[in-house]
Amino acid sequence: MQERSPITAPRATSRFLRRYIFSTDHKVIGLQYFFLSLAAVLVGSGLSLLMRIHLVWPKAIIPLIGEIKPEDYLGYLTIHGTLMVFFVLSTVPQNGFGTYFLPLELGTSEMAFPWLNMLSFWTTLASFFVLISAFFVPGGASIAGWTQYPPLSAIAAAGPGQGMGTDLWLISIGIFCIGSVMSAINFVTTTVKQRAPGMRWLRMPLTCWSWFVTAILSLLAFSVLLAALLLLMLDRHAGTNFFVPGGLIVSGRAITGHNGGSPLLWQHLFWFFGHPEVYIAILPGMGLTGHLLSVFSRKPVFGYKAMVAATIAIGAMGFMVWGHHMFVSGMNPYVGFTFSTLTTAIAVPSAIKVFNWLGTIYGGKPRFSTPFLFSAGFVSLFVAGGLTGPILAQPSLDIYLHDTYFVVAHFHLIMAMAGLFAVFAATHFWFPKMFGRMMDERLGAIHFWITFVGAYAIFMPMHLLGAAGHPRRYSELTGVQYVSAMEPLQRFITIAAIVTIAGQLIFLVNLFLSMFKGRVAGSNPWNCTTLEWTLPSPTPVEGFAGIKPEVNHGPYEYSVPGMETDFLPQNASATRNH
Amino acid sequence: MAVALLLALLLVTAGTLYLFVAHPWWFPAGASAYAPAVDHEFHTAFWLLGGLFIAAQIVLLVLLLRSWRRKKSSYYPGNWRMEVAWTTAIAALFFWFHFAGAHVWSSMRLHQPDSGALKVEVTGAQFVWYFRYPGPDGVFGRVNAQKFSKPYEGNGLGIDPDDPAGRDDVVSSSLVLPVGREVELDLHGQDVIHSLFIPAMRFKQDAVPGMTIRTRLRPTKVGNYEIACAELCGMGHYRMRGLLRVVTAEQFAAWLKQRETQQ
Numbered sequence: 001m002q003e004r005s006p007i008t009a010p011r012a013t014s015r016f017l018r019r020y021i022f023s024t025d026h027k028v029i030g031l032q033y034f035f036l037s038l039a040a041v042l043v044g045s046g047l048s049l050l051m052r053i054h055l056v057w058p059k060a061i062i063p064l065i066g067e068i069k070p071e072d073y074l075g076y077l078t079i080h081g082t083l084m085v086f087f088v089l090s091t092v093p094q095n096g097f098g099t100y101f102l103p104l105e106l107g108t109s110e111m112a113f114p115w116l117n118m119l120s121f122w123t124t125l126a127s128f129f130v131l132i133s134a135f136f137v138p139g140g141a142s143i144a145g146w147t148q149y150p151p152l153s154a155i156a157a158a159g160p161g162q163g164m165g166t167d168l169w170l171i172s173i174g175i176f177c178i179g180s181v182m183s184a185i186n187f188v189t190t191t192v193k194q195r196a197p198g199m200r201w202l203r204m205p206l207t208c209w210s211w212f213v214t215a216i217l218s219l220l221a222f223s224v225l226l227a228a229l230l231l232l233m234l235d236r237h238a239g240t241n242f243f244v245p246g247g248l249i250v251s252g253r254a255i256t257g258h259n260g261g262s263p264l265l266w267q268h269l270f271w272f273f274g275h276p277e278v279y280i281a282i283l284p285g286m287g288l289t290g291h292l293l294s295v296f297s298r299k300p301v302f303g304y305k306a307m308v309a310a311t312i313a314i315g316a317m318g319f320m321v322w323g324h325h326m327f328v329s330g331m332n333p334y335v336g337f338t339f340s341t342l343t344t345a346i347a348v349p350s351a352i353k354v355f356n357w358l359g360t361i362y363g364g365k366p367r368f369s370t371p372f373l374f375s376a377g378f379v380s381l382f383v384a385g386g387l388t389g390p391i392l393a394q395p396s397l398d399i400y401l402h403d404t405y406f407v408v409a410h411f412h413l414i415m416a417m418a419g420l421f422a423v424f425a426a427t428h429f430w431f432p433k434m435f436g437r438m439m440d441e442r443l444g445a446i447h448f449w450i451t452f453v454g455a456y457a458i459f460m461p462m463h464l465l466g467a468a469g470h471p472r473r474y475s476e477l478t479g480v481q482y483v484s485a486m487e488p489l490q491r492f493i494t495i496a497a498i499v500t501i502a503g504q505l506i507f508l509v510n511l512f513l514s515m516f517k518g519r520v521a522g523s524n525p526w527n528c529t530t531l532e533w534t535l536p537s538p539t540p541v542e543g544f545a546g547i548k549p550e551v552n553h554g555p556y557e558y559s560v561p562g563m564e565t566d567f568l569p570q571n572a573s574a575t576r577n578h
Numbered sequence: 579m580a581v582a583l584l585l586a587l588l589l590v591t592a593g594t595l596y597l598f599v600a601h602p603w604w605f606p607a608g609a610s611a612y613a614p615a616v617d618h619e620f621h622t623a624f625w626l627l628g629g630l631f632i633a634a635q636i637v638l639l640v641l642l643l644r645s646w647r648r649k650k651s652s653y654y655p656g657n658w659r660m661e662v663a664w665t666t667a668i669a670a671l672f673f674w675f676h677f678a679g680a681h682v683w684s685s686m687r688l689h690q691p692d693s694g695a696l697k698v699e700v701t702g703a704q705f706v707w708y709f710r711y712p713g714p715d716g717v718f719g720r721v722n723a724q725k726f727s728k729p730y731e732g733n734g735l736g737i738d739p740d741d742p743a744g745r746d747d748v749v750s751s752s753l754v755l756p757v758g759r760e761v762e763l764d765l766h767g768q769d770v771i772h773s774l775f776i777p778a779m780r781f782k783q784d785a786v787p788g789m790t791i792r793t794r795l796r797p798t799k800v801g802n803y804e805i806a807c808a809e810l811c812g813m814g815h816y817r818m819r820g821l822l823r824v825v826t827a828e829q830f831a832a833w834l835k836q837r838e839t840q841q
Contacts, residue, residue: 058630064768071813089691102785128839145810151787152812158704159812177789238763247723250769254723263771297645300655328808330791332763333687337680343678351668352661354634361641363652376642381633387627390672396616396622396682399782400605403773403808460594463781467655468776473810473838479817480806482777488602541762559651 006326019541022122024114029121029537030100031434033091036125037423040087043132044441045501047080052494054400056487058476071160073475074143078161079131081146082169085281086176089419093284094218095120095183097426098211102187104318104532105208107196107551107571109543112189116182123179131172135164138561142166145275145473150243154235157251165238170229180218187215190212198551202308203570205530205555206301209308210287213315215278225273228266234565235261242266246440267329271322279318281415283311285422286353289378291555293357295528297364298371298566300556303356310349311354317346325393328402336395343393350386354379369526370444375426375453378418384456385414390465403473406466409459417455423508424451431511432525436538443510447503461489484520508521527567530555534571598628609824610779613797615682618779626675648748691762691794701735702772702785707805708735711748712759713838719744735768749795752821754782756830757800765791773800773809776822784809797824 020028053060054068061067068076103111111117134141142165144153156163191212195204204212234240238441239257243266246259294301301307323331357379366372392398401407424447431439470486474566477484525534531549532539548569557568597603608617699710699718706729712718718749719741726736737744755761765774768789777784778801783793823835 026765046592053720070816078739083759143810143812149771149810151767155770158770170707183784223746240651247721248787249723249771252705254726254730254736261788263719264617298651300653302654303656303658303661306656306658306661328782330786330789333683336687340683341676344672347672348665348669351672352665355661355664355668356656358634358637358641359654361638361645363648363649363654364645365648366642366645366833376638379638380635383631383638387631387634390675391620391623391627394619394623394676394679394683395687397620398681400616400777400780402782403775413626449583449586453590456594460590464601464603466599467601467605469606469775469806470656471775471806471808474816475813476816479814480804480819482606484818489603501798537685556641557657559653 022118024118025541026099026103026111026117027541027543029117030096030474030505033096033099033122033124034418036121036128036440037088037092037096040083040091044080044083044088045504047076047083049497049501051076051570052497054475055393055477056491056494060480065346070475071140071143074145074159074473075141075165077473077475078142078145080167082131082173084416085277086173087124088130089281089415090180090277091124092423093288093426094187094211094214094280094418095180096126097207097288098187098214098284099183099507101430101532102208103190103194103245104535104539104543105205105533106191106194107199107544108190108550109546110469112187113186116478117186119188120179120183121173127175127179128173130175134161134168134172137164137168139163142143142169146430147267147270149270150232150235150261150263151250152349154232154244154248155248155255156236157253157255167233170233174226174229176231177222177229180222181226184215184222186220187211188219191215192516196548196551199570200551202305203551204411205305205306205552206287206311207284207291208287209311210283213311214280214283216314217280217318219485220281220530221273221276222383224269228269228273230247231269232266237461252285258412259426264326264329264331265520267326268322271325272319274325275322276318278411278415278548279314280421283314284464285378286382286394287311288422288426289375289382290353290357290360292371292375292429293360293379294556295429295526296369296375297361297366297403298362298558299360300558301356302359302362303352304554304556306352307356307447309544312354313349314346317342317349321346324393324398325550327398330450333395340393340395344390347386347393350389354383369428370441371425371447371526373445374421374428374447375446379464380419381413381418381421381455384420384460385410385412389414400469403471404466405462405470405472408472409462409466412457412462413459417459421451424448427511429526431514431518432521433532433535433539435515435518436521437514437516438521438525439514439518440510443506445509447459447506449502450503450506454496454503457496458493458500461493465489495526527565529553529557529569534569580582582756587839598766603745603763604818606803607799608777608780608783609797609799611683611798612686613778613798615685619679619682622678623675626671630671635757683818685791689794691792692760695762695794697764698755698757699760699767700753700774700785701766702774702807702811702818703734704770704812705807705818706734706751707772707774707818707820708748709753710735711750711834711837712743712827713746713748714777715743715746719747748834750837753805754823754825754830754833755795756827757797757824759796759827761795761797762793763793765793770811771809772807772811772818773805774820775808776803777806778803778824782808797822800824800826
């Protein structure tokens, strides 16, 4: 590791650069990912605010931006989706907290490949800047949404933003894929090879299990997306015909030079990535929620082995259900039925998780600290978004609901809101370990309740919009009469969104104030059993200082009968075993 | 603070309940042959999954409230019997729901249209819908992108004038259908993917360039119904509106005859 390298005393500036900027320390890299996601979520929420405002007040003049046009709206929509899915939900729960805490929870001081770890972060950062730069090129950002269905994404004449904007999108996400694959290799190797002595597979915390399974999903899914992106790039610039059929007439001109491509092939490749991606976004949150419910209920996780099995099952089955995004695409209806059955099957392990979370709270005397509030909120939102899953998995119902606000409500509740709740919980929970201070509990509680009520106020009414047949990705409500009739409800949602997003300022204030003014934390302020809490707060640079702790206990030994304290650290001596 | 919070929670709950029960915004009345089956299925889903949603939230709330009275946590790491029980129960419920609805999907998409069905070809283009009827010969003329001329020049579909089958084709900007008759809709995309969405018919199907997608539909009520585009197709996606006019068989015959003579 760097700190112990024989190179003697480099100059102060280069020391600073190596310590905090081009660092190979997993803790620094974890924080770098965290702040990258924070930047992405600020931009992404800002864009959603602009979209919501434009939808109900289309003539509104926004300071610095002016009036929003339909193509601007679609550009915001594309970048909002891309930022949130890739740079927030796939980045902070896995690469942010995972990079920081996976090694520590496994009892090791570094990832398997520290230099690769640094490279993953810088690659991801580069892809972030490429994505954002699309706003500043002629035509603006791509208007094809985060799913980039060709031919819209393949033909530059199909709309503004479909020229350089789309190229930048493809390049950005291509770079992102490379970063994610590198990071996934690191996660898998670290988990397999670097566990402390005694850290058997079934002694790993649920957080580590979900980081591990998520990394395997990333490895397989992002590789496929990268391939698809390259093929689309070739269709756009090298005259290949993977996705572009012949005989197209776009903007009044016949498109020549293409023949025989299949737009559906892209959808298959995209969703073969895209559905596992949903689990990449939410599995770390699921693991974390089980972990925190146990810590704060002062009880073992209910059915630890069932939870591990469900995590693995979700990961494996996540690759078999992509076709449920394509019931109306023109795919063979028999195939649609098969995907529908498999999708119904994957709802079962998710339900098992919910039962076990409730079982973990049952019989506990929880501490209602902020991480617990957000974890309980996660369960509530996960159920709210999850139960519309079996409805959308039913092709005959999905025919009507597909590409309406019903779907928007479904995935925002289960993936975006639940995912963010897990991130908020994790931030409050690990803040003392990252910064040596506690976040403010009172501000945390206020922030929780505003966000919790806000999430429901924004997304519950969207089910009704969907039921009434309101298609998604409409930049204005005036084009179709029955859609115009839904304006009052849309206006309510916009107001709820403004209030909720404003409420997030409380979190930001709490985050940055607590870094400097928070109560100083001890090494184990929450009385946890896992290994990161055996280190001082904030985590010292050298981690376990080369001495791997010896693990003698499972991760969730809380309220063990006959003990003085209500928690048994994983590295406590074996003789204290009950 | 706590009071304000409780009020906010109650308000959101009451508001949501009101909207779901009184539903001022809800499915338009169904007007196609399979609409009643779809609505029935949605009704089942609404009560089954809505019920599970409310039950889960109540259990969560009760668990949290009851824990206040407790002195300390119990050591209870799990129970395999319960795991098996709830896994079986929820799997049975989900799969029952899944298979109970399978016949609806089958009737919508697995059956071929009747042999005597009215043939209509639907083409989505940025940002209009074209509906083509084959004319007296019952055959659609060939489409050739090279023969395309701007819509206002009269051949927005690019029908090949050299193909005799195309000369009697009728192209309409609204979809006119006779009530009660089976219709065979063949969908195409001219430029990018569009999606023909007719909420009252419970009908939605992507129109994909390079593909012909055959679907069936039987309108059961006379009336005018709006068509929307449901697949992001570019700047004008939000205004890619169409109109479906379901008329009596006589009105339809008269309309078609009049359009055919205009050709």
